[in-house]
Amino acid sequence: MKIRKLMISVLIMSATSITIASDKSPEQSHGISYPTGWQNWSTIAVSHRTDNNTLRVILGNEVAVKAARSGQTNPWPDDAVLGKVVWKDTQLENWKAATVPGKFVHAEFMFKDSKKYSETYGWGWARWVGLDQKPFNKGTQVCTSCHTPVKNRDWVFTDPAAFPKLK
Amino acid sequence: MKIRKLMISVLIMSATSITIASDKSPEQSHGISYPTGWQNWSTIAVSHRTDNNTLRVILGNEVAVKAARSGQTNPWPDDAVLGKVVWKDTQLENWKAATVPGKFVHAEFMFKDSKKYSETYGWGWARWVGLDQKPFNKGTQVCTSCHTPVKNRDWVFTDPAAFPKLK
Numbered sequence: 664m665k666i667r668k669l670m671i672s673v674l675i676m677s678a679t680s681i682t683i684a685s686d687k688s689p690e691q692s693h694g695i696s697y698p699t700g701w702q703n704w705s706t707i708a709v710s711h712r713t714d715n716n717t718l719r720v721i722l723g724n725e726v727a728v729k730a731a732r733s734g735q736t737n738p739w740p741d742d743a744v745l746g747k748v749v750w751k752d753t754q755l756e757n758w759k760a761a762t763v764p765g766k767f768v769h770a771e772f773m774f775k776d777s778k779k780y781s782e783t784y785g786w787g788w789a790r791w792v793g794l795d796q797k798p799f800n801k802g803t804q805v806c807t808s809c810h811t812p813v814k815n816r817d818w819v820f821t822d823p824a825a826f827p828k829l830k
Numbered sequence: 831m832k833i834r835k836l837m838i839s840v841l842i843m844s845a846t847s848i849t850i851a852s853d854k855s856p857e858q859s860h861g862i863s864y865p866t867g868w869q870n871w872s873t874i875a876v877s878h879r880t881d882n883n884t885l886r887v888i889l890g891n892e893v894a895v896k897a898a899r900s901g902q903t904n905p906w907p908d909d910a911v912l913g914k915v916v917w918k919d920t921q922l923e924n925w926k927a928a929t930v931p932g933k934f935v936h937a938e939f940m941f942k943d944s945k946k947y948s949e950t951y952g953w954g955w956a957r958w959v960g961l962d963q964k965p966f967n968k969g970t971q972v973c974t975s976c977h978t979p980v981k982n983r984d985w986v987f988t989d990p991a992a993f994p995k996l997k
Contacts, residue, residue: 714927760881
């Protein structure tokens with residue numbers, strides 16, 4: 664009976680630690696903390712890249728969405744955070760002409776702070792890879808070299824999509 | 831002086847009525863009221879239709895997003911509202927292989943209420959067209975006939991995209 668009780672205790676403890684583990688935020692990427700709750704941010708735009716067969720949604724925190732909706736995007740205001748969520752292409756089973764999200768690739772973010780990130784063009788650059796959100800730490804030059812063509816657009820590719828302003 | 835005061839009053843009144851007009855919600859579509867604030871709902875999926883060259887984001891109200899994230903989508907729960915926002919394709923100037931949102935086409939919605947909408951398969955079907963959000967009132971059969979291939983998926987084409995569950 665004592666062994667059985669001990670086993671039950673161990674099982675309960677294991678279950679508890681698994682829950683705690685999945686509640687923990689991922690480690691930092693390029694010294695930037697994980698932007699908790701981004702999954703529920705509002706949409707700024709979408710895109711489909713045919714060079715690497717990925718679909719994307721571009722999300723923003725409240726500061727970024729407000730700036731996007733009012734056209735204040737060059738420069739974007741401090742504290743704006745833009746998130747790009749990337750999935751590999753797949754085909755919708757019931758509508759073959761529709762390309763839809765397949766495997767999740769990564770979520771990458773730009774954090775605007777013109778002082779704090781003055782050495783990287785006013786933005787903090789971060790990425791978390793895969794559904795387990797492994798931090799990307801290969802250096803911000805990987806991000807900025809790709810974004811160089813849009814240095815005159817405050818380093819942002821995205822044009823905010825047109826949304827009706829009506830309530 | 832009296833005429834000048836009258837003119838100023840008229841100007842103020844005109845400005846006030848313009849403000850009120852743009853604050854007003856659009857008229858009903860198929861007897862359904864406009865889902866105020868949908869522009870800030872969270873993302874469930876995205877899609878790119880190559881048969882009519884449109885990009886879409888599929889949004890949901892809180893009930894729908896919770897259901898999508900936890901896989902409770904066949905059937906979707908009552909009070910779930912799904913929104914599909916549609917733009918014509920265009921090409922991103924600084925990254926030619928990226929298709930991005932051009933002209934806004936319409937926002938269309940499915941409102942789940944298995945009792946209230948029992949005659950239209952448990953969903954209310956509505957659409958508002960253009961940036962001025964003109965209500966679509968050509969009959970719900972326009973919607974349901976197109977959705978018939980997915981009648982066994984609770985009439986919904988969308989597979990919710992995979993999102994990391996980490997906080």
